[in-house]
Amino acid sequence: MEDMKEIILEYVIEEYCDEENDEVTFDTPLISGGIVDSFSMVSLKRFLENKYNISIPDADATPEAFDTVRKIELLVKKYL
């Protein structure tokens, strides 16, 4: 199975990044760093739920939990 972090990172770059912020890594702050605004986070949550066939409760889908690819992986694994 392809590494989950790689899959999430690929989606983040495709969905949220442009030429100006191309150096996103597993530990880049996405929400607090202004790459993903909290309102646009919804498409990332929908992607994770569809891709891994899980349901992430809104209470757990916080800006803190979505702030880096590494943290997102931990969150997803909680619901697998």
Added chain:
Amino acid sequence: MAYSNKVKEIYKNQLSAIQDAGLFKQERFIHSSQAAEIEVEFPTGSAPKKVINVCANNYLGLSSHPEVLKAAHDGLDQRGYGMSSVRFICGTQDIHRELEKKVSEFLGTEDTILFPSCMDANAGVFEAILTSEDVMISDRLVHASIIDGMRLCAAQHDTFKHSDMDHLEKKLQLHSNKRLKVVINDGVYSMDGDTAKLDEIAALCEKYDALLFVDESHSSGFIGKTGRGTHEKCGVMGKIDIITTTFGKALGGASGGCVSGRKEIVEMCRQKARPYLFSNTIAPVVVSGVLRVLDILSQSTERRDKLEANTKFWRKGLTEAGFVLKDGDTPIVPVMLFNAKLAQDFSRDLFDLGIYAIGFFFPVVPQGAARIRTQISAGHEMHHLEKALDAFIKVGKKYDILGKTKQEITDKYGC
């Protein structure tokens, strides 16, 4: 619960955190009418200083226009000060109906409903017309009031990269199974001053059977050949399903807003939009002023033409001086400084030279995109713009940023 020391501490700590983050907003008191030249008390407690204002939304210079003032005085005399009622009880006068009709004519729409502000229009419209079976797809840079309105609505939401038509199309395909799809944009984006590609967006909406929403707050009155807005500029008048706009900027600058568009959608707002149902509408004095503004703009394009000429002069002057600007042709001209402290220092130095312009930085704009947002007005005379340009060049020289690229400025000051 009593206002105990514990409660007080909670708020004091939160306010300190805002201050520590450099995000504490302070009002500056103006001792004159809104105009190209104003008298500003800054710092608070100091004697008011006369400065040239290059940061107001007074695009057409109508905020203190004598004909608008006279109309407002007449409205006050003839229709009184307040309504003391919401619209559907006893808060609707003949002039409210007249203004709704005139706004529809001006924007080229089927119908219009007034709201106390455009913030209220945006807060109320989505909830009134959409359900959980629907989806709202918004540009990522839409105004905060639209985001608040979407948050209040049960419909799903999604976003697309700013002005990226390929990304929008993907999102329209992704949500093809929804009952209703609404694509949501600003006509002119307030922080960058760029214009929505409404012709391309309208074509995509037609292709994927989606409704098209545009907030025209920074466009109504001066964008397009006769100032009708972005839809006129892009050649899609009649193709926008929902327009929201404000009377608090170019159209007199007092207050009030509206939803204008398809007849049934406007009627749904009249039946269900909560800021309309549970709040007084625009006061008669303001309604009378806006009616006169629309008359002035319908009779002549002189003011929007002057604004266009002023904007060209300003953009050309700043570009030739070597500033980094955001591309565009609207009167919103952001001078890019990238570093937050530099933007604040630059603004302070401009004020010392008699020019009032404010620095914007994260989180109002993205990290590393700090700027001075300048806004040009038809109320500016050439001597105002020349003096302002001269001040910008002096301060630009002081910080050695003229002719420098983004990379060179951020290498020197950080981002």
